[in-house]
Structure formats: C-alpha cells, structure tokens
Amino acid sequence: MKHFLSLLLFISTINCFGQALEVNISRDEVRVGDVFVLQYRISDVSDFPETINANDFFPVNVLSKDTLVEQSDSLVEILSYRDSIIMMNDISGYIRSYHLIAWDSCALSLVGFDYLYNDSVFKFPPVYLNVTYYDTEDGVELLDIQEDFHDWKKSTDKSNKKSNLWWIWTIISILCLGIILYFLWRRSHKEKQMLRQSLQEITLEQIEKLKKEKLWQKDMLKEHFVQFSHILRTYLTNRFGISFLDKTTEQSILLLDQLELDEKIKNMILQLLKKSDLVKFADSRTEETYIQVLFEELTLIVHQTTPILEDS
Secondary structure, eight states: OOOTTOOOOOOOOOEEETTEEEEEOOOOOTTTTTTTEEEEESSSSOOOOSSOOSSSSSOOOEEEEEESSSGGGSEEEEEEEEEEEEEEEEEEEEEEEEEEEEOOOOOEOOOOOOOETEEEEEEEOOOEEEOOOOOOTTTTOOOOOOOOOOEEEEEEEHHHHHHHHHHHHHHHHHHHHHHHHHHHOOOOOOOOHHHHHTTHHHHHHHHHHHHHHOOOGGGGGHHHHHHOOOOOOOHHHHHHHHOTTOOHHHHHHHHHHHHHOOHHHHHHHHHHHHHHHHHGGGOOOOOHHHHHHHHHHHHHHHHHTTOOOOOO
C-alpha cells in the first residue's frame, strides 16, 4: 500500500547542542528480508558521537504487527554500519550509514540508539517504516521427494529372499513416512483452523489496545490513524485471503467487488477504508467523538464478517 503510512522518513532537521541532525532512509516500504539503509548526519563535529546502548539490533517501536509473536527487540538486525566525513561550506559533517534488515511484517518507528556528545545525551529523529511479506508464488514446490530405482537380477533362491525382504522394508518405510506426513499435515491444518477461529478475537483485542493508548491525546494523531488503518487492512487480508495491505483505496474497491458479500457490508467496509485513509492527514482539531465513531464502525465490521471455517 503505497499511501499506507506516507512514511517517507521523518526527514526533519533539528538543532541539538548547536549541531544540525538529519535522518535519511533509502526506502520507506520494504519486504521481509530486504536490506535497506538508514543514514544519520550531524554537522560541525570532529567525530561521530558515541553510541551508548549499541547492540546487534536496531531499537524500534512497533506500531502494529501481522503476527502474534512478540519480538520487538530483535525485529530489525544491523548487518553493518560505516562512518564517513564530508565538507560543505567549510563545515564538516559526519555521516553514519546503517545497513539494516527487517525480519517480520509490521509497521514500526526506527527510534535509534542514544548518543553522547559533550556530556549530553540525545537521539536522532525517528523514521517510520512499513514491512510486508513477499507474495507467494503458485506452483512452487516446497518439498520434492525423489525415487531411486534399482534393477534386480534373479540368481539363486537366497538372493530372491533378500530381494523380497528389501521390498518389504521399503514398503514399511514408505507407509511410516506417509503416516508421519499425514499427522504433520493434520497438525498444520488444525493450527490454521485455530488461527482462523481466533482472528476475530485478536482483531478486537488490537482495537481495544489502541483505544486505551489514546494516542490522539498525546499529540500522536498521525500514529493513531496509521495503526487504525493497519488493523483494518490486516483483518481484511486475513479474513478474505486477499492482501489489502499494499493496495490503494481504488484498488481495494476492485478487490471488494470480487468478494461474495452483501452489498451493505461491502459499502460499510469501503466507507471505513476511505475514512481511515483520509483521517491519516487530519490535524489536532479532529474531535474525539469522531474517533470513537470510527472505532464503533470498525468493531461492527469485524462482528458482521466473522470468519467461517472451511475445510481446505
């Protein structure tokens, strides 16, 4: 979703201890496993400030996730970093470039480490990033079992008995392998059913959590609507098996037309998609009553499109 999070960095320049801080990111939307570059720049210093809490993973704040696993402290791994210096108008500037990789689908804020300069601690401005999975490809085999064949020549009765015994063990081995694969498939099938059954509960919990955070009362209105839109689109993606995460509103209309849903429900979903995208550009004058109305509409859609279990 190109317009989801309008995350093109938080390229804001601020003054801290007399130095100008700048943040740049190579891409504001990446796929899981893709490498991207985050660049910090500070001017009028003799060296890059000392990193206080450095480790192998980049500090982030998770805005919303597509999975239930809590691993926010290891979502973004640091592959490497490099320092360089530039001169502009007789003013030196130090640049630190982090090569990073994200390991889960989520929306997050790259808050970064704490830095020490002249006995003062400061941070660079945060950068917002949207991470999604690669689309699965039909026809790609996950497991390929190759069969070996051998030509057996009849000679004596003893060799025939050995040959028969080999075939018996081969058949037993194939049966055992088939039983193991069957039970693995059943367990995977049950896990998928449990995930479908809990989709409504998970989504409602995410809605209640976002309500309690009350980000709009903390001058974080944009972050609130980013999370709100992500919850809605993630639910629609998991409910109907069609990705709404990286689609524009116009593309989402075409996807909804393909679903066998009552027209009233389709229209309700469409209106909430439009509202949740538009309010991401709202300012501090947005009324709390309107925010509560959007919460009620989202909850109603989740209840009226409760997942129906289907045998696959």
